[in-house]
Amino acid sequence: xxxxxxxxxxxxxxxxxxxxxxxxxxxxxxxxxxxxxxxxxxxxxxxxxxxxxxxxxxxxxxxxxxxxxxxxxxxxxxxxxxxxxxxxxxxxxxxxxxxxxxxxxxxxxxxxxxxxxxxxxxxxxxxxxxxxxxxxxxxxxxxxxxxxxxxxxxxxxxxxxxxxxxxxxxxxxxxxxxxxxxxxxxxxxxxxxxxxxxxxxxxxxxxxxxxxxxxxxxxxxxxxxxxxxxxxxxxxxxxxxxxxxxxxxxxxxxxxxxxxxxxxxxxxxxxxxxxxxxxxxxxxxxxxxxxxxxxxxxxxxxxxxxxxxxxxxxxxxxxxxxxxxxxxxxxxxxxxxxxxxxxxxxxxxxxxxxxxxxxxxxxxxxxxxxxxxxxxxxxxxxxxxxxxxxxxxxxxxxxxxxxxxxxxxxxxxxxxxxxxxxxxxxxxxxxxxxxxxxxxxxxxxxxxxxxxxxxxxxxxxxxxxxxxxx
Amino acid sequence: xxxxxxxxxxxxxxxxxxxxxxxxxxxxxxxxxxxxxxxxxxxxxxxxxxxxxxxxxxxxxxxxxxxxxxxxxxxxxxxxxxxxxxxxxxxxxxxxxxxxxxxxxxxxxxxxxxxxxxxxxxxxxxxxxxxxxxxxxxxxxxxxxxxxxxxxxxxxxxxxxxxxxxxxxxxxxxxxxxxxxxxxxxxxxxxxxxxxxxxxxxxxxxxxxxxxxxxxxxxxxxxxxxxxxxxxxxxxxxxxxxxxxxxxxxxxxx
Ligand SMILES: Nc1ncnc2c1ncn2[C@@H]1O[C@H](COP(=O)(O)OP(=O)(O)OP(=O)(O)O)[C@@H](O)[C@H]1O
Ligand SMILES: [Mg+2]
Numbered sequence: 001x002x003x004x005x006x007x008x009x010x011x012x013x014x015x016x017x018x019x020x021x022x023x024x025x026x027x028x029x030x031x032x033x034x035x036x037x038x039x040x041x042x043x044x045x046x047x048x049x050x051x052x053x054x055x056x057x058x059x060x061x062x063x064x065x066x067x068x069x070x071x072x073x074x075x076x077x078x079x080x081x082x083x084x085x086x087x088x089x090x091x092x093x094x095x096x097x098x099x100x101x102x103x104x105x106x107x108x109x110x111x112x113x114x115x116x117x118x119x120x121x122x123x124x125x126x127x128x129x130x131x132x133x134x135x136x137x138x139x140x141x142x143x144x145x146x147x148x149x150x151x152x153x154x155x156x157x158x159x160x161x162x163x164x165x166x167x168x169x170x171x172x173x174x175x176x177x178x179x180x181x182x183x184x185x186x187x188x189x190x191x192x193x194x195x196x197x198x199x200x201x202x203x204x205x206x207x208x209x210x211x212x213x214x215x216x217x218x219x220x221x222x223x224x225x226x227x228x229x230x231x232x233x234x235x236x237x238x239x240x241x242x243x244x245x246x247x248x249x250x251x252x253x254x255x256x257x258x259x260x261x262x263x264x265x266x267x268x269x270x271x272x273x274x275x276x277x278x279x280x281x282x283x284x285x286x287x288x289x290x291x292x293x294x295x296x297x298x299x300x301x302x303x304x305x306x307x308x309x310x311x312x313x314x315x316x317x318x319x320x321x322x323x324x325x326x327x328x329x330x331x332x333x334x335x336x337x338x339x340x341x342x343x344x345x346x347x348x349x350x351x352x353x354x355x356x357x358x359x360x361x362x363x364x365x366x367x368x369x370x371x372x373x374x375x376x377x378x379x380x381x382x383x384x385x386x387x388x389x390x391x392x393x394x395x396x397x398x399x400x401x402x403x404x405x406x407x408x409x410x411x412x413x414x415x416x417x418x419x420x421x422x423x424x425x426x427x428x429x430x431x432x433x434x435x436x437x438x439x440x441x442x443x444x445x446x447x448x449x450x451x452x453x454x455x456x457x458x459x460x461x462x463x464x465x466x467x468x469x470x
Numbered sequence: 471x472x473x474x475x476x477x478x479x480x481x482x483x484x485x486x487x488x489x490x491x492x493x494x495x496x497x498x499x500x501x502x503x504x505x506x507x508x509x510x511x512x513x514x515x516x517x518x519x520x521x522x523x524x525x526x527x528x529x530x531x532x533x534x535x536x537x538x539x540x541x542x543x544x545x546x547x548x549x550x551x552x553x554x555x556x557x558x559x560x561x562x563x564x565x566x567x568x569x570x571x572x573x574x575x576x577x578x579x580x581x582x583x584x585x586x587x588x589x590x591x592x593x594x595x596x597x598x599x600x601x602x603x604x605x606x607x608x609x610x611x612x613x614x615x616x617x618x619x620x621x622x623x624x625x626x627x628x629x630x631x632x633x634x635x636x637x638x639x640x641x642x643x644x645x646x647x648x649x650x651x652x653x654x655x656x657x658x659x660x661x662x663x664x665x666x667x668x669x670x671x672x673x674x675x676x677x678x679x680x681x682x683x684x685x686x687x688x689x690x691x692x693x694x695x696x697x698x699x700x701x702x703x704x705x706x707x708x709x710x711x712x713x714x715x716x717x718x719x720x721x722x723x724x
Contacts, residue, residue: 413563417523422560424544425520425553426574426628433545436573440564440611 015237015297016270017110018210021103023129027085029213031184033057039085039186043152048163056172056182063176071329073300077274082215082246084184086129093125093135093150100126104133111237113206120452122201123148127218128208130186137203145194146230148203151219154190161192166221169252169282169308177276177302181217181250188218188249193228193259202231202264202450207247209238209273215246222252224259224287233264233453237297240270244299247273253281253289257311260288266453268460269297271328277303280335283343285311292448293320295330296460304362306335309343316345321442321457324357324389325464333362333394334378338404342373349380350442353389354464361393369400378408383441385415385434413441435465472498472535474519474552474636474667479530481511481518481692488514490692491530498635498667503678505671505703506689507711512671513557515689516638520554521547534636549578551635555625555642557671562612567624568594570612571631578632597630601657618645626657637661638669643677655680675703688714 027038033054040050065074094100097114108114108126117124123137125148137148147158155162172182189205209216224230238245247269255261261281269275275298281289291305307316318334336345351359359382367374376399382391391412399406415437423433438461439446446454474496481489488511496502504512518525519532521544531538539547562570571594576585594608601623613621622642629637639658643651658681662668670681678686678700686703688696688711695714696702 416560419560419562421520421522421544422556423562423570425548425556426570426632427545427548427577428573429543429545429577432573432577436565436570437562440562443564 015111015268016240018239019103019107021088021210023086023088024090025085025087026083029083030080031057031084035084036183039184042085043091043186045152046156049155052167053183056179059173060176060179060183063179066176070302071300071331073329077244077246081213083211083213084215085186086211086214087131088128091131091152093132095136097134100133104128107208107210108134108206111206111208116204116452120201121204122199123203125150125189125205126208127187127205129211129214129216132187141199144197146197146199147190147192149190151188151190151221152186158192161223162190162221165223165252165254169254170250170278170280174278177248178250178278181219181248181278184215184217185219185250186217188220189222191222191230191232193224193230195225196227198229199231202233204233204235207234207236209245209247212241212245213243215248218249220249220251222261223254224256224261226256227258229260231262231264235266235268237268238270238273241272243272245273247275247277249277251277251279255281255283255287255289257284258286262290262292264292264449264453265294266457267295267297267301271297271299273298275301275303279303279305281307281316283307283309283311283314283316286313287311288315290317291319293318293332294457295322295332296464298328300329300331302331304333304335306337307345308337308339309345310339312340313342314340315343318347319445319448320349321445322351322359323461323464324351324353324359326355326357329358329360331360331362335364336366336376338367338371338374341371344375347378348445350445351391352383352385352438352441353391354385356388358390363395363397365397365399365406367399367401367404367406371401372403374404376406380410382412383415383438384412431466435462438465472635472667473533475533477531477533479518479532480528481514482526482528483524488692489518492693494687494694496636496667496669499664500684501662501668501670501681503670503672503683503686503703504689505673505686505706510689511692512689513640516554516640516669516671519638520544520552553629553632553634553637555629555637555639557640559613559621559625561614563614565612566609567612568608571628574632594631597627600630600660601627602653603627619647619650622646623650623654626654630657630661635665636667636669640671641673643672643674651677652680675707678703690714
């Protein structure tokens with residue numbers, strides 16, 4: 001460690017600041033078997049994980065970029081220039097904020113994480129680049145038998161539960177980026193909620209990227225045992241760099257019989273981040289998996305949270321809000337795979353495109369012929385702010401059999417200059433008028449967010465709209 | 471006393487001139503009515519005063535208490551005290567009346583000052599009662615799915631909450647049934663006073679029985695061709711506009 005001098009860069013955006021830190025562990029640039037050995041050694045991982053990672057690396061290298069359907073902007077990711085593992089203060093997260101190294105701690109303080117934890121959370125994990133700097137669960141929640149820890153610790157401490165589900169909801173070779181994550185993963189949360197336990201307050205993870213030319217590959221696995229209930233929220237930010245940063249997570253949810261998992265994301269990456277994330281949940285009999293997904297930042301986001309409804313009467317839901325600002329592309333959607341009778345799914349997607357921003361909705365709903373009593377409802381609405389804004393919708397709905405029902409509605413609307421004039425005539429600036437209409441557009445969805453998050457969301461929309469006019 | 475003064479105003483849209491040398495002096499404490507045939511430029515005048523970006527002022531001036539407001543953005547004019555009750559109010563999906571008015575009032579406060587919520591709601595309910603609007607309206611999106619008459623009532627509600635110095639009411643009576651007309655007129659009259667000037671655009675002398683104007687102006691082809699007291703409205707009702715149409719003037723739209 002050299003000097004502890006820090007440098008501060010502030011911009012108007014909350015997450016766009018950076019304190020310099022010294023990295024004790026750095027796997028260098030590029031990803032090959034040696035990088036994987038470095039990560040495994042540093043983390044002290046068992047051999048089965050080393051093999052799992054190396055197999056994944058092969059799949060990652062074999063798989064082509066999905067540019068035949070996805071954005072060609074993916075070609076601008078230079079995998080050899082990215083650093084795949086960086087950690088500052090070791091691999092074991094601290095249980096109190098006092099133990100967290102000063103330069104990392106103040107980043108999270110500035111982002112308001114310890115404060116939120118005190119106010120309304122059951123537990124928090126705060127990841128800084130590759131490793132969690134802090135991870136703690138409220139004593140009362142821990143006493144109920146709830147396990148909440150980093151995935152590295154979990155695979156060592158609870159292999160019997162971890163191995164049973166790890167990579168089972170999203171196989172390594174699901175897509176190029178799930179393979180990449182499987183090869184390089186570090187950080188992310190592991191949660192296990194015992195049968196019948198209902199966690200009353202949300203558990204939260206905050207993902208912070210601090211380094212340039214870096215890739216963050218957290219891996220999250222949440223298991224709600226029979227009749228259990230849990231809400232998990234994740235937030236994220238990064239400072240704005242000139243170079244591309246990669247964030248590629250894999251999130252697997254398992255809701256056993258009668259369990260409920262709600263997973264909330266407020267993605268606020270800076271505009272240089274490629275955010276390529278695979279998220280999927282498995283819902284067994286009478287279980288429910290609900291994704292509430294809000295994408296505001298990043299350069300390109302590709303994310304289609306899914307639910308595989310494996311048990312009778314299972315329910316899947318995706319509620320998503322995407323805001324594509326100038327130069328951003330939010331390519332989001334949902335996957336609903338019905339695999340049992342009487343399963344129901346609901347997708348509500350709202351996107352807003354501002355300036356040259358582009359929002360793409362891709363939906364996949366599959367109800368096979370042999371099933372009975374399945375239902376899907378899909379609504380997707382797009383709002384275009386400027387004439388240069390763009391939206392596309394690619395719904396792929398396959399509903400077979402006569403005992404199944406599907407309802408699909410889509411709309412594209414615009415904030416007209418007459419509406420803006422009307423609001424300005426009442427004294428609102430153009431930017432205020434814009435954010436009011438945008439907030440109005442997403443209002444019904446924002447209400448589903450926990451209060452603390454909906455306030456934050458409204459503030460983020462205001463900031464984004466402020467930047468977009470005049 | 472403040473004045474809203476329109477001074478020899480020429481306004482075009484594209485290369486078509488709509489207002490052709492219009493002058494008007496509206497002091498606070500007075501109500502002026504403007505009547506005139508369809509397409510004569512009444513709404514244009516109201517929107518130009520409010521700063522609508524589609525129209526170009528080619529010459530002349532609009533003075534708010536002696537100061538030109540032509541360079542001001544619409545929102546700055548509004549905060550200065552100009553209010554337009556639209557002939558065709560816009561719908562703002564998802565934005566409730568309560569939130570909308572709250573934002574509009576908040577925009578009038580100095581930086582860092584927060585609108586007091588209880589006072590705000592008390593005032594909102596008081597004005598809604600005055601206009602006989604059910605409370606359920608506060609949680610409805612602005613003008614969305616409103617009937618014609620409800621929209622007009624909602625415009626007056628906003629005026630009552632924002633307390634403008636100069637209010638421009640563009641055909642607020644159209645679409646109102648006779649009971650609603652009385653209620654809305656009552657609402658408007660309650661805002662009359664030495665601090666407020668009103669410009670009331672209408673086609674029907676009936677409205678002027680309820681909102682009695684100090685002056686009536688007749689507008690034809692983008693100009694005021696005749697001004698007088700409220701008796702002028704009766705003459706228009708009886709005789710139409712033929713007598714006021716300048717034979718040499720080219721028809722607007724030709
Ligand atoms: N945005 C616009 N684009 C093109 N023409 C316009 C526009 N606004 C107004 N005009 C034209 O200007 C003329 C005056 O219109 P305006 O709406 O001011 O009339 P008005 O006196 O309010 O009529 P009415 O009594 O029917 O409401 C009309 O011929 C109208 O077609
Ligand atoms: Mg008109």
